[in-house]
Amino acid sequence: MKEKLLNLSQTIPQNDIYNFFNGIDLEKILKRKTYPVWFFTNENLKELGDLTSFKDKEIFSILGSADQSIYFLSKKAKLVISCDNRDLSCLVAEFKISAIKNLSFKEFKEIFFEEKKENSKIYFEKIRTDLSQPAKKFFDYLFEGFKKNIFSILKKSKFFYNESWYFLRKKDWLPYFYQAKYFSQIKKRVNNFLILNTDLENGLRKINKKFDLVYTSNIFDSKKYCQNNEKTITLIDLNLKEKGEILITTYESPKKIVPILEKLGYNLKIKEPKKRFFDLFLKTYPYFYILAKKVGWQSGRMRRS
Numbered sequence: 001m002k003e004k005l006l007n008l009s010q011t012i013p014q015n016d017i018y019n020f021f022n023g024i025d026l027e028k029i030l031k032r033k034t035y036p037v038w039f040f041t042n043e044n045l046k047e048l049g050d051l052t053s054f055k056d057k058e059i060f061s062i063l064g065s066a067d068q069s070i071y072f073l074s075k076k077a078k079l080v081i082s083c084d085n086r087d088l089s090c091l092v093a094e095f096k097i098s099a100i101k102n103l104s105f106k107e108f109k110e111i112f113f114e115e116k117k118e119n120s121k122i123y124f125e126k127i128r129t130d131l132s133q134p135a136k137k138f139f140d141y142l143f144e145g146f147k148k149n150i151f152s153i154l155k156k157s158k159f160f161y162n163e164s165w166y167f168l169r170k171k172d173w174l175p176y177f178y179q180a181k182y183f184s185q186i187k188k189r190v191n192n193f194l195i196l197n198t199d200l201e202n203g204l205r206k207i208n209k210k211f212d213l214v215y216t217s218n219i220f221d222s223k224k225y226c227q228n229n230e231k232t233i234t235l236i237d238l239n240l241k242e243k244g245e246i247l248i249t250t251y252e253s254p255k256k257i258v259p260i261l262e263k264l265g266y267n268l269k270i271k272e273p274k275k276r277f278f279d280l281f282l283k284t285y286p287y288f289y290i291l292a293k294k295v296g297w298q299s300g301r302m303r304r305s
Contacts, residue, residue: 008079008209011191014094014132020206021198024087024134029159030141037089039154039164040174041067042284043217043249047271049075051291052245057212060239062200064217065164066093067174070100072215073189074175074182081211083196083203085225088159090197091135098130099123100176101190105183111150112168112177118148167284199225201232204239213245218287221252233260246292251285266292 018024028034041064048068054075061069063084072080084090099108103126111123124143128136147153155165167173176182196203200219214236219225226232236246246266248257254270261268273286 008081008194012194014135014195017194018090018132018134018197021196021202024090024132024197026087026134026137029088029091029138032159034086034088036159036161037086037092038065039092039160040167041065042163042167043068043287044284044289045071045173045175047287047289048215048247048249051247051269051271051289052213054213058209059213059215060200060204060207060209060211061215062217062219063089063093063195065089066096066195068215068217069093069193070096070176070186073186073193076185077189077192079192081194081196081203081207083198083200085197085199087134087197088138090195091138092160093195094131094135095127095139097190097193097195098127100183100186101130102126105180108183109177113151115149115151115155120147120150120153123150201235204235207239210239210241211244212241213247214240215247216249218249218251218285220248220250220257229257230260233257233264237264240294243294246290248290248292249287250290251287254288254290257290261292265295267295268292 043064045067048071054072054077056076056078057072058079059069059072059077059081061072061080061082063069063082066082066089069080069082082093084093099111103111103123107123110117110119120143124139128139131139142153142157143150154160168177172178176186196206198206200216216236219232220229233246240246246261248254250257258268269291271289273288
């Protein structure tokens with residue numbers, strides 16, 4: 001099993017990947033003994049795209065809502081392996097990826113923008129085809145009896161943060177919903193996407209591969225997801241190719257991770273959040289977006305924008 005998982009030249013069944021790591025605890029999810037997860041991201045994907053190119057890169061990423069990973073594919077990433085120790089996040093990612101794989105751009109948009117249309121039976125049967133066993137069981141539970149509308153079922157289920165739906169409607173926040181060319185790029189690369197139900201450190205160790213870019217999302221903001229910043233960043237460094245990049249979002253001051261990155265020989269590009277009076281009322285954090293690249297990328301230690 002281990003050799004099969006690490007052979008990334010083959011298509012690996014999602015069930016096998018889940019079994020390689022301890023498996024999805026579906027009973028815990030259905031009994032609502034887990035926190036809700038983000039169905040759509042509250043991180044600004046355009047800010048990530050402004051910092052670097054993802055074309056032809058092999059990327060290891062925190063999964064979250066999967067929108068970040070989907071965005072990398074839309075920008076022609078060669079391979080994306082995403083991990084999350086929240087089982088429900090993995091099932092959400094499967095749903096999105098299978099929907100992209102099996103539906104047209106028009107059908108995909110209809111699922112999330114047509115709240116009154118009867119679409120659950122015809123579209124869910126297409127999506128269900130490529131889901132793992134735990135994902136099938138979870139979404140079968142949600143859509144039991146094929147209630148009329150997929151989006152209304154997801155929204156009312158309370159398995160996901162209510163704020164998720166705000167970002168679906170936020171103009172240009174999720175480019176793959178608004179431009180067919182991005183949806184097409186994802187469709188071409190959808191089989192180059194792996195979902196691991198584990199944390200970043202364990203995932204990197206098990207995969208045992210060097211990447212062009214590692215995306216950490218905001219794991220450095222919580223001890224729950226990162227116990228030791230220096231240890232985690234050092235591990236990422238060991239799993240990067242020469243001139244590899246680390247892409248980070250954080251809503252705390254970057255000062256606690258900048259010295260670690262500089263000590264390891266990285267140059268930094270930091271995009272600071274804009275200070276706006278109404279930020280208090282927004283449903284997203286005022287994130288810092290940080291790109292760290294090994295020395296040789298550009299002159300100077302740090303550049304802010």
